[in-house]
Amino acid sequence: MSDNYAKNLADLVASRVARVDAAAASGPSDAERGAAIDALSVALAGRRRARLRGRVARGLGVFAAAAVLVLVGSALVSRPHASTLVLRGHPTEGTQATLSDGTKVPLVDGVPVLEGSRIDATYGRVDLSFATGTELSLESHGEVSVVGAGKTQAFRLDRGRLSAHVAKLGEGERFVVRTGDTEVEVRGTRFVVELGPKLACAGGTETRVTVSEGVVVVRSQGTEARVQAGESWPACTDPAPPAPPPVVRSASAAPSSSPSSSPSSSPHAPEAKVVASAAREPAEAPPSSLAEENALFQAGLAQKRAGDAPSAIATFETLVRKHPKSPLAESAHVERMRLLANHRDPRARAAAKEYLARYPKGYARGEAMDLVGP
Incomplete structure (x- = not known):
């Protein structure tokens, strides 16, 4: 029965690739074929491990692997320009990618994450890797979507913290991370994008960018800023609330024993000036x-x-x-x-x-x- 399962899985992948050939005149890319082959390898490896857990567990493991391949193959047919983003490192039980049509695909080592997918790191940190060498790390409870996987590799951070180590890009290639109010573009660097409390000093943005290598360009609210290694954006911090203005009684309002006393002759006038000066100092x-x-x-x-x-x-x-x-x-x-x-x-x-x-x-x-x- 094990040979039949392996043969069926291989036939399934081959049929999916053939359908891609028919759907796109140019045929699938080498990366797409490679992704399908990688997925098959993962499934077969999982099947071999499952054999050690008994025939029942083996059957369930192969069925799950086949389900993953069916979903991957179907997505390749409907989306000829599929992503070559591949999960690696810390696949935690329960981690899933949600495709653009709402289909949930379990993530295991080596399975491709397609353009249009949304990844929710509910169960722990998730590490991602492009075939280009670019690496991403989505911290626990973060959420990121893959919105571009062609010459423009683009991600949208919806929640949490995303660290990126971007490999050198080729001619015409771009790497972009977007949030609700900001776009960060790089050309070979290491940086972090994080969502936090709104900063009034920076137009209410919730985005923070920290660069440890290279240079990034940050675009927000119609402005553009270059942020170099060792710098952060925005550079400002919200100031402390201003101190209330000092309440100082004027010299003319000071009590006087003589109604005819003028402000200049009042013994309280100099004292009022000193108090006003002292009260202003903390405001600075x-x-x-x-x-x-x-x-x-x-x-x-x-x-x-x-x-x-x-x-x-x-x-x-x-x-x-x-x-x-x-x-x-x-x-x-x-x-x-x-x-x-x-x-x-x-x-x-x-x-x-x-x-x-x-x-x-x-x-x-x-x-x-x-x-x-x-």
Whole structure:
């Protein structure tokens, strides 16, 4: 029976490729044929592993693999320019790609992810790899859609955090990541796009971009900015709310024992001027505080990129301790929590609890809940 299953699977893939030939005059690309062959290899490998779990489990495993191939083959027929994006690395049980027609395809190593697919990292991080060498990592609870897989490789980040290491592109090729309000285009670089709270200082954008290698172009709200390695976009941070204007009683309103006393002769007039001057001084403090907050955050990111996790953790801790109400405080909490989790530091769970206590509806709530556990 095992030989028949293998033969049937091979016949199925061959028939799907033949249907692509009939549907498109130019015929399928080598990449598409390769993707189908890769999918067959995955299915057969899964079948061999299933044999060790018994005849019943083997039959179910082969049936599931055949179902994947049917879905892949059908999508190739309806979409001649299929994506060559291939899942690798961290396929977690339950991870699926949702095709443009709503069909859900289980993702396992080596199965192609087609243009028009939506990937939801509900069950953990998902790593993706193009045949070109470009690598993407969608963090837990993130969601990304493949909107272009030809000469323009385009993705739409709908939720969470997407890291990209883009291989050098050929002539006429483009690599683009879009969010609801921003487009990021690169030509061979390493960068991160993340969605977070809106920044009033940058037109209310929810997008953050951090570049660790190369240069990216960020387009948002009719403007274009170049962001180089070591820089972030937007460069601004929301300032602290302005201090209320000082309430200072004027010299003329000061109590006087003599109704005929003039403001210039009133003993309270000089005192009122001193009070007004002193009250204005704190209003000038926020700019220097914001500069320090931004410097600390950028220093933490630089240490993280350099691989110095202990220093980065300490820097983010300093920021949230000295400036707990900073607009960067939430991001600093998240960076610290992620660093602790990535290095399996036992403090990660406590950091996640602290984040949830401070930001119960924060943008990294899903990650924090995963760390806290049941």
